[in-house]
Amino acid sequence: MARYFFNLHDGISLPDTVGSEHPDLASARSEAVETIAERLKGSLLKQADLSSWLMNVTDELGFTVMVLSFSAAVQIVDQPSLAAARAAQHRNVKTVHNASGSWPIKPV
Numbered sequence: 001m002a003r004y005f006f007n008l009h010d011g012i013s014l015p016d017t018v019g020s021e022h023p024d025l026a027s028a029r030s031e032a033v034e035t036i037a038e039r040l041k042g043s044l045l046k047q048a049d050l051s052s053w054l055m056n057v058t059d060e061l062g063f064t065v066m067v068l069s070f071s072a073a074v075q076i077v078d079q080p081s082l083a084a085a086r087a088a089q090h091r092n093v094k095t096v097h098n099a100s101g102s103w104p105i106k107p108v
Contacts, residue, residue, distance in 0.1 A: 002059060004028040006035055009054040025065060032057055032068055040070070 005019040022028040032055055039053075057066040 005058045006032055007056050007058065011052065028057055029066060032066065036068060036070055
């Protein structure tokens with residue numbers, strides 16, 4: 001098995017000095033994606049800046065065999081504007097009644 005190192009760059013370089021053994025590059029890719037998913041989740045919960053994250057995976061000789069770049073952002077929607085839009089939409093919805101029931105109709 002080959003040893004791969006998962007080096008993270010998220011504003012600060014965090015080299016992997018231990019690495020892990022994998023039977024092939026596909027297995028190393030799976031670990032890289034899982035590692036990124038865990039770090040993204042933790043960082044999003046902390047409201048960290050994820051705009052320029054990068055992971056490069058190197059082999060035992062130090063050659064880069066894979067590069068993963070990723071970014072994520074959470075944007076809070078302006079709640080007063082959203083509430084006003086919903087209220088306006090609600091005022092424009094008409095209800096049709098007939099023998100089979102009633103349902104809202106939105107104007108076109």
